[in-house]
Amino acid sequence: NAGVMQNPRHLVRRRGQEARLRCSPMKGHSHVYWYRQLPEEGLKFMVYLQKENIIDESGMPKERFSAEFPKEGPSILRIQQVVRGDSAAYFCASSPLENEAFFGQGTRLTVV
Amino acid sequence: QQQVKQSPQSLIVQKGGISIINCAYENTAFDYFPWYQQFPGKGPALLIAIRPDVSEKKEGRFTISFNKSAKQFSLHIMDSQPGDSATYFCAASMMSGSRLTFGEGTQLTVNP
Numbered sequence: 001n002a003g004v005m006q007n008p009r010h011l012v013r014r015r016g017q018e019a020r021l022r023c024s025p026m027k028g029h030s031h032v033y034w035y036r037q038l039p040e041e042g043l044k045f046m047v048y049l050q051k052e053n054i055i056d057e058s059g060m061p062k063e064r065f066s067a068e069f070p071k072e073g074p075s076i077l078r079i080q081q082v083v084r085g086d087s088a089a090y091f092c093a094s095s096p097l098e099n100e101a102f103f104g105q106g107t108r109l110t111v112v
Numbered sequence: 113q114q115q116v117k118q119s120p121q122s123l124i125v126q127k128g129g130i131s132i133i134n135c136a137y138e139n140t141a142f143d144y145f146p147w148y149q150q151f152p153g154k155g156p157a158l159l160i161a162i163r164p165d166v167s168e169k170k171e172g173r174f175t176i177s178f179n180k181s182a183k184q185f186s187l188h189i190m191d192s193q194p195g196d197s198a199t200y201f202c203a204a205s206m207m208s209g210s211r212l213t214f215g216e217g218t219q220l221t222v223n224p
Binding site: 004006031033035040041042043044045048055056059091093095100101102103104105106 | 118146148154155156157158161201210211212213214215216217
């Protein structure tokens with residue numbers, strides 16, 4: 001049973017480009033969460049999705065950030081027009097229930 | 113608003129000693145309290161979790177103590193080993209909300 005799969009593991013983008021981060025939840029998990037971790041800080045909630053629905057996006061910046069979890073395929077976190085402050089590790093977690101969250105290995109985004 | 117406060121920020125323990133990490137929360141609606149372990153370059157891994165209907169939960173060398181009236185909970189690592197050296201995060205969530213609110217993390221170093 002594969003764990004939560006995130007790709008790419010490392011992503012380098014120039015300022016102004018778009019970053020697309022993908023997350024495939026564990027088999028049987030229909031809840032997906034995205035968190036951001038700045039260097040030497042804790043994880044901050046961004047968005048909670050179920051298939052084809054955004055349940056809670058209260059942690060998502062209002063501009064440039066969007067997320068989706070389509071009926072087929074992985075969940076996508078999209079960051080448009082990236083800036084240096086977007087450099088961070090982005091973690092996806094999935095769960096079959098609302099509390100038992102299992103995390104992926106993360107995508108480390110570097111904006112140059 | 114920081115809803116989960118974690119201390120200490122860093123901790124150095126000798127091999128065989130007891131590591132103790134403390135967390136305090138503000139939101140009385142929280143009813144699920146997990147601890148995560150994170151190694152450098154990896155995603156957080158669920159270590160142990162507790163719900164407020166019990167005051168203590170033990171799994172191997174790891175114990176959570178929970179004080180509902182004080183709104184505090186702590187992680188005890190008995191017989192600490194160098195392999196336990198990692199960053200530990202406490203977290204909290206509500207059944208209905210599901211998003212995890214994390215503490216700032218404790219960097220544990222166990223010296224051989």
